[in-house]
Amino acid sequence: MKNYLINDEWKIVEDKFHPEYNKISESVMSLGNGRMGHRANFEEQYSGETLQGNYVAGIYYPDKTRVGWWKNGYPEYFAKVLNAANWLGIDVRINSNVLDLAQADVKAFRRELNMKEGHLTRTVTAGLSSGEEVSIHSQRLLSIVDSATGAIRYTLKANNFSGEITLRPYVDFDVMNEDANYDEKFWDEVGKEVKGGEGYVTAEVRKTFFHVTSGMKFRVLKNGEEIKVEAATEERNKYIANTFTVNVAEGDEITIEKFGVNLSSEYHPKQGLQAKAKELLNGVYAKGFDQMMKEQADAWAVKWETSDIIIEGDVSAQQGIRFNIFQLNQTYTGEDERLNIGPKGFTGEKYGGSTYWDTEAYCVPFYLATAPQDVSRNLLLYRHKHLQKAIENAEKLGFKNGAALYPMVTMNGEECHNEWEITFEEIHRNGAIAFAIYDYIRYTGDQDYLAPYGFEVLLGISRFWAQRVNWSEAKQKYVMLGVTGPNEYENNVNNNFHTNRMAQWTLRYTLEAIDFLKKNHADTYAGLVKKWNLDETAELTKWADIIEKMYFPFDEERGVFLQQDGFLDKDLTPAAQLPAEERPLNKNWSWDRILRSCYIKQADTLQSIFLYENEFDKETIKRHFDFYEPITVHESSLSPCIHTILASTLGKEEKAYEMYLRTARLDIDDYNSDTDEGCHITSMGGTWMAFVMGFGGMRVRDGRVVLNPFITKSWKSYAFRINFRGAWLEIKASQGKVYIENHSATACPLTIYGQDYTLEGNQNLEVEHQSLVTK
């Protein structure tokens, strides 16, 4: 855990030069706008530790799979979001000496991410070994208004010298992925253009043939006045630059305003891509940097209006939650249903930028409550578009008749992962995808989504479960053998409670969906029966039989469902008794030792308890929490959030607060020593859930917003906002009161501490804050 970043309500601040943490800061202060993103790399060249990263949404390369021992069914490739052109770069020379902070005497340094307005600022004072001292002031943004563009204002001040400052702004497409399996380059140049003041490179991705044009256009100012410079142009393979020199006297300031564009063939035909990029770039160049900054701040204000969470009395917690919300909003805007949310967003290469079950299980709830309905609907449609590929994926594994297994990791619907225990066995993901349909409908009331989108996906998944279970003669039950649950510290187990539960639930919900369709969309349903060749007698009867006779491992003595068969054969020593030097286990223990231990990476049985909490009384939930929590080591970023929610439900204030800080500040504090590789974007959805569903106790049931807010003693008050079926609510809890205001004209049915209300449009409501035990 690191503490070098400054606590601030709206900013992430590094107030000293920490070259040893530079890659962490680069991750945490990444910028994105849903269409592209980049790490907080320096503009000028830097020979210290850095991971240069620029990413364009949806543009990937099918990197040839690397595998030790091939297994039947493995995919041929792993799709990777590519490191794309660096358009940020501005090489600097002072009197011919290279400005490189790794070589300079850095006298002052401050880098800050402004989350409120969506930009990154850096101020530096650096002395060169040749004696010149300069100050850098740099500001940049990726526009959420003009989403193909970004801009930098980069100012150098000659603090103690007169002479020459030479700048070389460039676009460099000659980049590699650090995680390339076979050290290949993924881009080929298809065109470029450079002249004084601007330049463009268009490159094509090998194998997938996406095109991307990256370009730059700049103006130069001296002491605030635009000047004309004579720029020499330079070009080489996949690279263009301008170089110019300005004479300065001591105290002079030279500023370059560099505007950038990234336009991909996903948004414009290849023919004319470069021309279109130029047009967009000219647009923002004309608009100017100040205007872009202003529009950016305004646009972010709109986003914060609907998604902000305010915590009074705890800057650390405040910063944490805003950081999570900011990153989620930077990563996915929901306008394009071809896109999804990679585990690292635009902050790093790891996990290939592909889609995992994280989206459905941890991100959908955030977008449901804070963004327009279409955003989460697009996340659902993404999977619907991949249904055929999911069916083909299941066929590869021997399934038939339209059974669908969604991939563990995917870019275009095809499986990319190749660890048998995950790829073939971590199939609860299929349940998460089904559950998201339910979750969406429960929240929005948009039951018609079932006809046909939701239903088609549910049908494929139900068919998968019905074939994946088998009848155990010994148990006289349906069992599910050889799976990996959410707790990846177990592999290839039998009857994982969560997976069995997801299977049973999907079958039941699909039957309910059929009832709904029969009643409300009879014609559509008839068409679907035909299209999918659904045998209503045989298939639905089988499903009902499985629902009835599904096996769940249970310990009578403790009254708890067991994570899987044989779980009680393990040594159940609590994790707190493990020697500190052996934590985290995944860095210190061999894999077999982890597997045969009882230690749980992330909520597994508790994940089910959370999803289906209505089916358990509080005593039962407590028994499960008390059994599993002490052996859970939270070595997945997706773990603490679920524990926060359950701890809140059970009134375990301290545990809830501890787990909340861990999830909210995971990246800022680099809890898992891996933030240098990128931020844990998808787990940030879990952080939001932890807050709103944990502290806020928010649920949706029977078309009502259910609230059971509680506040930890560390906080003075907190407030969050949600939209619900046209209503916009602000919920504010202080130590004494809970205040709810409806900022819309739409009435909202509410249940607070078990009491039903209807909060009319533009009205508010105040109730006593109830203590945890009584709620």
Added chain:
Amino acid sequence: MKNYLINDEWKIVEDKFHPEYNKISESVMSLGNGRMGHRANFEEQYSGETLQGNYVAGIYYPDKTRVGWWKNGYPEYFAKVLNAANWLGIDVRINSNVLDLAQADVKAFRRELNMKEGHLTRTVTAGLSSGEEVSIHSQRLLSIVDSATGAIRYTLKANNFSGEITLRPYVDFDVMNEDANYDEKFWDEVGKEVKGGEGYVTAEVRKTFFHVTSGMKFRVLKNGEEIKVEAATEERNKYIANTFTVNVAEGDEITIEKFGVNLSSEYHPKQGLQAKAKELLNGVYAKGFDQMMKEQADAWAVKWETSDIIIEGDVSAQQGIRFNIFQLNQTYTGEDERLNIGPKGFTGEKYGGSTYWDTEAYCVPFYLATAPQDVSRNLLLYRHKHLQKAIENAEKLGFKNGAALYPMVTMNGEECHNEWEITFEEIHRNGAIAFAIYDYIRYTGDQDYLAPYGFEVLLGISRFWAQRVNWSEAKQKYVMLGVTGPNEYENNVNNNFHTNRMAQWTLRYTLEAIDFLKKNHADTYAGLVKKWNLDETAELTKWADIIEKMYFPFDEERGVFLQQDGFLDKDLTPAAQLPAEERPLNKNWSWDRILRSCYIKQADTLQSIFLYENEFDKETIKRHFDFYEPITVHESSLSPCIHTILASTLGKEEKAYEMYLRTARLDIDDYNSDTDEGCHITSMGGTWMAFVMGFGGMRVRDGRVVLNPFITKSWKSYAFRINFRGAWLEIKASQGKVYIENHSATACPLTIYGQDYTLEGNQNLEVEHQSLVTK
């Protein structure tokens, strides 16, 4: 299954040119002499399908591990026996036209491996597209007398032309392994020398720095008379050659006798290695080809004298068993305890030529019964030498106090394999290594091997088992979680019967060994207690407790031990009911489907039943066989042998015969469609076991040779030979009689069909052949 090779009692014969099967023939007709080996590649160049393979025992390269997803505990490298210099090569031009059978009209072709005398012959008549027709007659051997050397006699006859024949004999060290993980070359040249008539290349293995000198020396004959040729020398990196041309008239025969040497720094200091190689080569050059062939035949006659098995009335079965015995004797001679038996011997690259548990479980019994005692003792000492590495390997996985886990795959004692479910979990190998000590002592009576070698290994392994089990509160038993048994179609299971059994047995046997040492080697034992810091109170008490309370999954209803926990939850449809097109499963099913099915790759519970057969009555053995055999798919080469033995025990003649043919002719008939990659050398030990322990019913108990021979109706008679504590027995079974002759002066205690005898030196004995049911 392929049937293109001709049945013959003493030969493997390919009587037509089968370019489509060339890689299979190359494997099957490989030559070896314990120190080196090569595939049956053609001498002249060949542009068709071929796997060029030349190997030198004990010379390996630590190839950088390739892995998809790293796990803690994985090794950094995979040691590979290297493809070494090709010294066989003789390029041929006829009137400047290249002789390449892939381009020629092959009018006659015969390649045959003479197993009786240990050489390879090829006769070919080929027409070139330019019109010339030549005959090739080639013979070659790898000397088992002068073990660093080999020789080729290669004759070309000008059938229909006069003109020039140009020959280029060479030594080419510029070779690669086909299985190189990163397409690297592994050899660097350190020296070479070439002149008319001879040449040498010395190369060094990267990273391990072994040196090998390969050389050639040749003479040329025309129509049987030695002639002098003017040879041009040629050299390039890691390559030397001579080129010369001979004028021929129609009907003339040109012969080259090429002698080769491979000498490694394992057998001579690097300084002077090339000179020593030259000296050895000069020796065989002086000796001449005919003399080498004669000595080779004589030496093989000695090997056959002690190891041959004769089957009358079934050429196919006869050829099969001789092929297995021949290959075992070619691969390992037992003179050097640094060497071991790679799964492919010298016949291919697969499995890296490293040591597996196959050696102890399947090969030791063969060498015990057919070779001098030192041969199997050296196999045991090999593991003793690796004890420290096995302790370090266990430490990597978190074990302490001298616990030893022998590697799954090794060259020098370090683990090379990197699949977690095998590397960390297929730990029954440790039991096989312990059992081989018992097996050796049982056979030879050499109980003093325990002090200290056997005991030290047993102690390390027992300590491992004692730490690897854990106490299950739920079962009130010791359990062993997360293992992979011999049936690799299950991974990461709990309480694999065989593994638990091996653990319990090892602990018990180690306690017995301690008793023996205390009584017979008290001082040595006291020293060992000190050296290994053995806590006789705590450790031995714990072992006794584990022995007493070890858990074994058992089905009361069927009266069978279960392969592992939860086995009865599977669908138990017999393998015979699977669609033919889905077999073999490992080519047609995805890995998860195989894992959750009941299908067994190779004997697992039955392996234990076989090893500990004395502890089960025949009815119990039958129940287990009848339960497991129908769901066993024998997709491991190590499976049919155990089934032959148990089927024989149970009087299941047809099953025994079916399984026997499958193991004996596995490579000749290419049952598993993988012989092109090399032969299944270690499973050949299993074939021998299948014959002698199956049909012969041979065991050793209480210092007696126990025999229960039976003969299948397909055979007229069979005979096999074994040595036992100084006695050399020939056992011959015909349909009516069993005849046993003691070819030595040493008396031998025998038990035949339950009746005890003492067969005095040079005496014989005849008893009635008893039918299966009564034995």
